[in-house]
Amino acid sequence: MVPNSLTTSLFPSANTANSVLDGSRLHQLTSYLELLHRRQLTIDEHTTLLLTAYIKLSAEDKLDEFVAKASSTTIDVDKAIELLRSAGYGKVAARLALANQKG
Secondary structure, eight states, rough: OHHHHHHHHHHHHHHHHTTSSSSGGGHHOOOHHHHHHHOOOOOOOHHHHHHHHHHHHTTTTOOOHHHOOOOOOTTTTHHHHHHHTTOOOOOHHHHHHHHTTTT
Protein backbone atom coordinates (compact mmCIF):
# COMPACT_ATOMS: atom_id res chain seq x y z
CA MET A 1 0.00 0.00 0.00
CA VAL A 2 1.23 3.49 -0.85
CA PRO A 3 1.69 5.67 2.26
CA ASN A 4 -0.79 8.54 2.60
CA SER A 5 2.01 11.08 2.35
CA LEU A 6 2.68 9.93 -1.22
CA THR A 7 -0.91 9.73 -2.39
CA THR A 8 -1.49 13.46 -2.00
CA SER A 9 0.52 14.04 -5.14
CA LEU A 10 -0.53 10.88 -7.01
CA PHE A 11 -4.33 10.76 -6.85
CA PRO A 12 -7.10 13.35 -6.89
CA SER A 13 -8.30 13.82 -3.34
CA ALA A 14 -11.95 13.08 -4.15
CA ASN A 15 -11.08 9.65 -5.57
CA THR A 16 -8.95 8.81 -2.55
CA ALA A 17 -11.60 9.99 -0.11
CA ASN A 18 -14.40 8.08 -1.85
CA SER A 19 -12.39 4.87 -1.75
CA VAL A 20 -12.11 4.96 2.04
CA LEU A 21 -15.48 6.35 3.13
CA ASP A 22 -16.69 3.12 4.68
CA GLY A 23 -16.51 2.96 8.46
CA SER A 24 -13.66 0.47 8.60
CA ARG A 25 -11.33 2.94 6.89
CA LEU A 26 -12.50 6.13 8.55
CA HIS A 27 -9.25 6.46 10.49
CA GLN A 28 -7.24 6.29 7.26
CA LEU A 29 -9.48 8.91 5.67
CA THR A 30 -9.00 11.14 8.70
CA SER A 31 -5.22 10.77 8.53
CA TYR A 32 -5.25 11.61 4.84
CA LEU A 33 -7.39 14.73 5.35
CA GLU A 34 -5.22 15.85 8.27
CA LEU A 35 -2.20 15.55 5.99
CA LEU A 36 -3.89 17.70 3.34
CA HIS A 37 -4.59 20.33 5.99
CA ARG A 38 -1.02 20.28 7.27
CA ARG A 39 0.23 20.76 3.70
CA GLN A 40 -2.37 23.49 3.09
CA LEU A 41 -3.75 21.61 0.07
CA THR A 42 -7.40 21.66 1.10
CA ILE A 43 -10.61 23.03 -0.30
CA ASP A 44 -13.83 23.57 1.67
CA GLU A 45 -15.05 20.04 0.96
CA HIS A 46 -11.93 18.56 2.56
CA THR A 47 -12.60 20.49 5.75
CA THR A 48 -16.25 19.46 5.78
CA LEU A 49 -15.25 15.84 5.26
CA LEU A 50 -12.62 16.00 8.01
CA LEU A 51 -15.04 17.53 10.51
CA THR A 52 -17.65 14.92 9.55
CA ALA A 53 -15.09 12.16 10.11
CA TYR A 54 -14.22 13.56 13.55
CA ILE A 55 -17.93 13.70 14.37
CA LYS A 56 -18.48 10.09 13.24
CA LEU A 57 -15.54 9.02 15.39
CA SER A 58 -16.89 11.06 18.33
CA ALA A 59 -13.43 12.64 18.50
CA GLU A 60 -14.22 15.79 20.41
CA ASP A 61 -10.54 16.15 21.29
CA LYS A 62 -9.70 16.29 17.57
CA LEU A 63 -12.51 18.79 17.00
CA ASP A 64 -11.14 20.97 19.80
CA GLU A 65 -7.64 20.75 18.36
CA PHE A 66 -8.93 21.66 14.91
CA VAL A 67 -10.91 24.62 16.25
CA ALA A 68 -7.87 25.90 18.15
CA LYS A 69 -5.88 26.05 14.90
CA ALA A 70 -8.65 27.10 12.51
CA SER A 71 -9.10 30.61 11.24
CA SER A 72 -11.26 32.30 8.67
CA THR A 73 -8.26 32.39 6.35
CA THR A 74 -7.94 28.60 6.33
CA ILE A 75 -11.55 27.36 6.48
CA ASP A 76 -15.12 28.44 5.84
CA VAL A 77 -15.89 29.22 9.48
CA ASP A 78 -19.64 29.70 8.97
CA LYS A 79 -19.96 26.33 7.27
CA ALA A 80 -17.92 24.63 10.00
CA ILE A 81 -20.03 26.23 12.74
CA GLU A 82 -23.23 25.09 11.05
CA LEU A 83 -21.92 21.52 10.71
CA LEU A 84 -20.78 21.37 14.34
CA ARG A 85 -24.07 22.75 15.66
CA SER A 86 -26.17 20.37 13.57
CA ALA A 87 -24.13 17.41 14.87
CA GLY A 88 -24.67 18.39 18.51
CA TYR A 89 -21.29 19.98 19.12
CA GLY A 90 -22.64 23.40 20.06
CA LYS A 91 -19.86 24.13 22.56
CA VAL A 92 -17.18 23.40 19.98
CA ALA A 93 -19.05 25.56 17.46
CA ALA A 94 -19.24 28.37 20.03
CA ARG A 95 -15.47 28.19 20.62
CA LEU A 96 -14.89 28.39 16.86
CA ALA A 97 -17.27 31.34 16.60
CA LEU A 98 -15.60 33.17 19.47
CA ALA A 99 -12.12 32.54 18.09
CA ASN A 100 -13.22 34.01 14.77
CA GLN A 101 -15.56 36.68 16.20
CA LYS A 102 -18.71 35.21 14.70
CA GLY A 103 -21.86 36.00 16.59
